[in-house]
Amino acid sequence: MAAQSKLAEVAFNCSCQEYIHPWTSSCACATAGMLLSLIPGTFRTYSMVYLLALCMRMRIPSLKDLKHTASSILQSTAFLSLNGSLFILAICLVRQYLGGFYFSTAAWLPALLVSSICLAVERPERRAPLALYVSNVGIETLWKMLESRGLVRSIPNGQVLIMGVSVTALMYLYRAGxxxxxxxxxxxxxxxxxxxxxxxxxxxxxxxxxxxxxxxxxxxxxxxxxxxxxxxxxxxxxxxxxxxxxxxxxxxxxxxxxxxxxxxxxxxxxxxxxxxxxxxxxxxxxxxxxxxxxxxxxxxxxxxxxxxxxxxxxxxxxxxxxxxxxxxxxxxxxxxxxxxxxPNTTVSLYLMLKSLQLLYNWGVSEGKVPEVPNFSMMMYGFFTAVLCHSTVLEAQSMRPSYFKFIQNISGGRLSRFNLKPFEAFGVKSQDQANYVIKKLGITMTSPNPLFALTV
Known part of the structure; x- marks a missing residue:
């Protein structure tokens, strides 16, 4: 009991420098370095997404189309870059305000605070699809976290059952006109x-x-x-x-x-x-x-x-x-x-969320269910917080491809977080991170990440 209390004290008294930016003592430099690292990666990602969408129109783009695509790329890049960099700043500020780290404040609460605000930077027509995508990955991650604790259990072909019920609901809406x-x-x-x-x-x-x-x-x-x-x-x-x-x-x-x-x-x-x-x-x-x-x-x-x-x-x-x-x-x-x-889990969850969204819209139009203002932003904020928490503290519950994506666009910061002080939380965060890093073949050729801005 005394050993557990000692570990909890170590976790609470851990500094943000020791946890997320050991290469610099300045929280501002850590935030600025994260921002500079995110901009190139997010710009490449959104350039591919929007240019592919432009090509799928199967027609020669006009000057207006090109201007709109360029504007969309820059706006989405700003959104995701701010989201990631302010997440680092929020961790530092929350720790300073509360005096230490708790299990829910090491990643989940800071991500919740900044993600909904940052979504306002994104184009309005992109907010609902983003919330749907993040919810898709977030539900799968949340299920794995609960499963690792023995609170839920997967059933054979469960994703097929979800997909079948969801497609059936969509087909009813389609047949009803x-x-x-x-x-x-x-x-x-x-x-x-x-x-x-x-x-x-x-x-x-x-x-x-x-x-x-x-x-x-x-x-x-x-x-x-x-x-x-x-x-x-x-x-x-x-x-x-x-x-x-x-x-x-x-x-x-x-x-x-x-x-x-x-x-x-x-x-x-x-x-x-x-x-x-x-x-x-x-x-x-x-x-x-x-x-x-x-x-x-x-x-x-x-x-x-x-x-x-x-x-x-x-x-x-x-x-x-x-x-x-x-x-x-x-x-x-x-x-x-x-x-x-x-039996594809990603497709199943997408269809489930899409059918629930459309059934909800139908219920709102019929006056059967109340309309919740800014529901997409709240859903995005909650599941982004789940993803950030899992990526940092419970890496084995996260999709490996998503972990590697965050590692790449963050300039190699994710693999450099020091999670040893959080052993008191009981989820073996450092062991989980080490396992995923080894599995993905992530190597650190330099002691510092990209744009370290050491002070």
Whole structure:
């Protein structure tokens, strides 16, 4: 007990210089050095993001487009650079105000204080997508932190369950036609590409002949014409309430084939793009990188989902005699079987957050739920604080790619933080950081980070 009390005293009395800027005694120099280190990295990152978005418009950019892109790059660079540098300053100021470090004030509280303020520097139309992205990574990180404490437990294919329920909710909004009114979002453009325009709402009243074809009678199964009649009947069978013109069997089969081919093409295209340097150097391992089962996963997930969704929807229309947007719920849940081929946590969390956001917007428009002012900024602030806390004190709960990104844009500062005084917190912060640093192959060729500004 005395040993634990001694460790807690060491953690509380740890100075900010000993913790986050051992190369300089000045908090102002530490903040300025962090700012100078962040600017080049964030500028490169946002330049790639905005230039890629400009290229995806598939048209020659005008002078106005170029000016807007340049302005957006500079504004986003300023936002993220300020966020990171003021985080360092906030740690120093919070420690000075409270007199020492607590578990929640070593990273979480300073990040919470500055992140929401810094988001105001970013363009208004970028705030909600940023909050969504940070929440995506933050929820995954928070789950791992709770899991490491034994408070929660992951279930097999849990991400597939989340993805299936989320896609089902989006498909209901799509079939109900709400995506054209109160829940407009670019996500539905992707759904329309995968599912086609026929399932798009709002539902239309059937026009034209409502009589149904009858099964051919007097069949002679010794004659090949009988089998052709059965084939023609099954392939052209269509209920009047179905929104498509061709037969239901043809509609479902083609509806599964097109997303399958599109998914495979997208997977292969991305792999080729990511390995373009190896291709030009003739070092591409085609069998290992392209011609494998992994290239089929996305295509199988999209194709089977679309096939089962459309088959179930048509079956419900045939059995009930009418069409209803609520049919998207059982159809989506059954179609989710296909998503077992693509159990991706990042995509699952994105779809979950997007569906919750759109359902919330729908509830607000209907007056069912209250509108929370600046909800995106609050969500961004909370989950940014979670990420900062995890990156510094519980590194093994953080995505390795995110840890490496922070390490690079901070000029190598993250790996130089001294976390040994915080052993009293019981999460073995220094051991976790050392494990991640070794796993990522991070080496320190210099005792000081980039722009150390030593005093």
């Amino acid at each position: 709400l995506h054209k009114t109160v829940v407009k979002d670019a996500t539905f453009k992707g759904l329309s590409v995968i599912m086609g325009k026929d399932e798009e709402g709002p539902l239309k009243t059937p026009i034209g002949n409502t009589s149904q074809r009858t099964f051919p009678s007097g069949l002679n199964f010794r004659c090949i014409m009988s089998y052709l009649q059965i084939y023609d009947y099954l392939f052209t069978l269509n209920h009047p309430s179905c929104p498509h013109k061709q037969g239901c069997a043809q509609y479902a089969l083609l509806g599964g084939l097109k997303p399958f081919l599109g998914g495979v093409g997208l997977s292969v295209g991305l792999k080729l793009l990511l390995n373009i340097t190896k291709i030009f150097q003739f070092k591409m391992q085609w069998r290992k990188q392209i011609f494998n089962k992994g290239s089929l996963k996305l295509g199988l997930a999209l194709g089977i989902f679309s096939l089962l969704f459309k088959t179930t929807s048509c079956g419900l229309r045939h059995s009930s005699g009418f069409d209803n947007a609520l049919f998207a719920i059982p159809a989506g849940l059954i179609g989710s079987i296909g998503l077992l081929h693509f």
